[in-house]
Amino acid sequence: MEKVILSRLDVLSHPGRMSVFRLLMRRYPDAVPAGEVARALEIKPSTLSVYLSALSAAGLVSQRREGTSLLYTARTEAAGEIMDFLFNDCCRGRPDACVSLSGASEKGMPAMSDRKYNVLFICTGNSARSIFAETLLRAEAGDRFDVFSAGTRPQSELNPFALEVLRAKGHDISGLRAKNVSEFTGPEAPVMDFVFTVCNQAANEECPAWEGQPISAHWGMPDPVKAEGTDAQKSLAFQQAYGALRNRILAFTALPLETLDRISLQKAVDDIARDAGEVSA
Structure with a gap:
């Protein structure tokens, strides 16, 4: 799992890929057409295709076809796994930090x-x-x-x-x-x-x-x-x-x-x- 998480963090370290993932997270649970993502972020379709391929390969987004359109959805469980990996030990030494991070x-x-x-x-x-x-x-x-x-x-x-x-x-x-x-x-x-x-x-x-x-x-x-x-x-x-x-x-x-x-x-x-x-x- 650690190797998977590190791969996902590497994918998200690119500002362009991160902006796509961020938009899809905000739109969750909607499945968003690739063309709409490209227009919203002002990204060339060819560039967006590269970003989405990397996000899909890392398990950060899922894809399905509807007619002639490809629709993309953020995989929230993947984001949760990243957070778990980063913070799963925080309460052992800093319970106050966990309250701050969770907000509840x-x-x-x-x-x-x-x-x-x-x-x-x-x-x-x-x-x-x-x-x-x-x-x-x-x-x-x-x-x-x-x-x-x-x-x-x-x-x-x-x-x-x-x-x-x-x-x-x-x-x-x-x-x-x-x-x-x-x-x-x-x-x-x-x-x-x-x-x-x-x-x-x-x-x-x-x-x-x-x-x-x-x-x-x-x-x-x-x-x-x-x-x-x-x-x-x-x-x-x-x-x-x-x-x-x-x-x-x-x-x-x-x-x-x-x-x-x-x-x-x-x-x-x-x-x-x-x-x-x-x-x-």
């Missing part, structure tokens, strides 16, 4: 148990998907969560189709507005316990690193703002996005947060992206 105790997340959890949803425009998620979580469990949303490139106004869906579902939209993600990165910003990206493109590569090691997951879905056709067809796209996000929010609020350790909780929020995607508007 073995028994769950006691530092958060006596207060509400802070949750941030991020997409590109913060005009529909992340606004839906913010509104839904606040409506379903506002007593347990302080909820925020933001965009990496926020629109000046919320999408009118999104607002109409929220009105029709009986939500209060009076306090909603599009916000830049920078509002949540300053010294006065709330410390986030959970950060979820809901964009379906590689825009979450633009998201900043978050202090305090929040639990993070990618719940990507198509952008209804880009839907074409009649107003009825566009409205349907927003209804579907709302329904898919509602399923994920309901699955999230059902998690026994106080009883899950950090690894189990991370797996649970990752699984939600795969298992709770069916639309129920």
Whole structure:
């Protein structure tokens, strides 16, 4: 195993290969087309092919074909094996270091148990998907969560189709507005316990690193703002996005947060992206 880990570290020591692996880790559990990775990182397809071949050979990414496209997914268990190799002896002499590295105790997340959890949803425009998620979580469990949303490139106004869906579902939209993600990165910003990206493109590569090691997951879905056709067809796209996000929010609020350790909780929020995607508007 040591030889395997050292090989993986050697592969990741190259900044180009590391940038590809980092993007795929952020997009997990999505399978991302090679072309999308190339566009997001501004890498030539031929160069990307070399990077992906090295990552695949090291067991850091998996590949599958869908039609004419090759899709790539980060192998999170490989990343976990690297971390285990680097830190498996740390608690023997430095238990304080292990608490710092994990951001939580073995028994769950006691530092958060006596207060509400802070949750941030991020997409590109913060005009529909992340606004839906913010509104839904606040409506379903506002007593347990302080909820925020933001965009990496926020629109000046919320999408009118999104607002109409929220009105029709009986939500209060009076306090909603599009916000830049920078509002949540300053010294006065709330410390986030959970950060979820809901964009379906590689825009979450633009998201900043978050202090305090929040639990993070990618719940990507198509952008209804880009839907074409009649107003009825566009409205349907927003209804579907709302329904898919509602399923994920309901699955999230059902998690026994106080009883899950950090690894189990991370797996649970990752699984939600795969298992709770069916639309129920």
